[in-house]
Amino acid sequence: QKEVEQNSGPLSVPEGAIASLNCTYSDRGSQSFFWYRQYSGKSPELIMSIYSNGDKEDGRFTAQLNKASQYVSLLIRDSQPSDSATYLCADWMDSSYKLIFGSGTRLLVRP
């Protein structure tokens, strides 16, 4: 089992819709989770961080963490074509002190 797993997509949504991106992780001791956005050929850019169970909202973005089920998700409301990118989930591994990334989900927002 990979340490951090994401569906590679592409996830295609119409403009204005809600995009839902999911990530599962294997280390039960993990405490810190992050969502990054990456445009092709560019460096990853932090979108959200979440450290405790529940929801965290920032503008059009909501991160959700469920430690019992070991998944973290990102909701993007009112999706825009400029949101089209690859979204990476990252997890600080408690067992190995490494920041590990999922392989990313490609999001396409259709005008």
Add this chain to the structure above:
Amino acid sequence: EAQVTQNPRYLITVTGKKLTVTCSQNMNHEYMSWYRQDPGLGLRQIYYSMNVEVTDKGDVPEGYKVSRKEKRNFPLILESPSPNQTSLYFCASSLDRTEAFFGQGTRLTVV
């Protein structure tokens, strides 16, 4: 301005010719790491460092060396580059188990 700076941004080299990619951060972060990114494989960690003189292997360390003599710098050394090290490389830094900040990336081609 808080930033992580990598150099060079682009590099074409020949098999076996030693090279160094530099990484510097001005945020006084303890943690620094190197990743490579290849199509379909996501971000894979090469080496990381928890502080000065403390480094450890990531998931794909073969063929690479690092050093951490100063807190701000974390160079990546390829003693004898091979074509399978052609990739997009990112340096990142962070405080302990918090969000990581990335450099602009170095696109390396080994012929």
